[in-house]
C-alpha cells in the first residue's frame with residue numbers, strides 16, 4: 001500500500017452493526033464510499049454479495065478492493081492504519097492492547113448475539129408468536145444483566161475508557177440505539193442514557209445518522225425497507 005490514503009468502501013445496512021465502522025470512518029474524517037445492502041430484503045444473501053462476503057453479513061470493508069469482514073478486525077485495522085484518529089487509547093503495554101481486543105470482542109461475541117435475539121427473535125424459532133413470547137423476553141432479561149454491568153463500568157466515564165472516547169463507545173451506541181428503538185426499558189441505566197446523549201452530540205455520529213436516514217428513505221422508495229419492531 002502506498003502512503004496515499006487507501007481506497008475504502010463499506011457495505012452498510014440501516015440499523016445494523018455496520019453503524020459501528022461507519023462511526024469509526026466518520027471520526028477518521030477521510031473520504032470513503034458506502035454501498036447499501038438491504039438486510040431487511042435479504043440482499044446480503046444475493047449471489048453478488050456472497051461473492052464479496054460468503055458469510056452473508058454486513059459490514060464488509062473493501063480495502064483497495066479486498067474485503068475485510070468482522071467488526072473486531074475492521075475496527076482494529078482502522079485503528080492501526082489511522083492512529084491519529086485515536087479510535088482506541090494508545091496501549092501502555094502489550095497486555096493493554098489485548099484488553100482492548102477483549103473489549104471489542106465482548107461487544108461482538110457476547111452483546112451482539114443478544115441484540116440479535118432481542119431484535120430478531122424470528123431467527124431462532126419458526127413461530128412468530130413464540131419468538132416474541134419466549135425468545136425476546138428471555139434475551140431481554142439476559143441483556144439487562146449485561147447492560148447493568150456496562151452501566152456500572154460507565155460510573156468512571158463518561159466513556160468506556162473514562163475520559164477518552166473510543167470505537168468501543170461506538171459499539172455500545174449501536175447496541176443501545178438498536179434495543180431501545182424496539183422498546184428496551186431504559187430507566188435502570190442512567191449512565192448508558194447519558195452516554196447515548198453524548199454520542200448523539202458528536203458531529204461524526206450526526207453525519208452517520210444522517211447517512212442512515214437517507215438510506216432508509218432510498219430503501220423505502222424501492223420497497224426494500226422494514227422498520228425495526
Ligand SMILES: N[C@@H](CCC(=O)N[C@@H](CS)C(=O)NCC(=O)O)C(=O)O
Nearest residue numbers: 016017039056057058059070071108
Ligand atoms: N460477527 C459479525 C456479525 C455481523 C452481523 O451479524 N451482521 C448482521 C447485521 S447487524 C447481518 O448482516 N445480518 C444478516 C443476517 O444474519 O442474515 C461482525 O461483527 O461483523
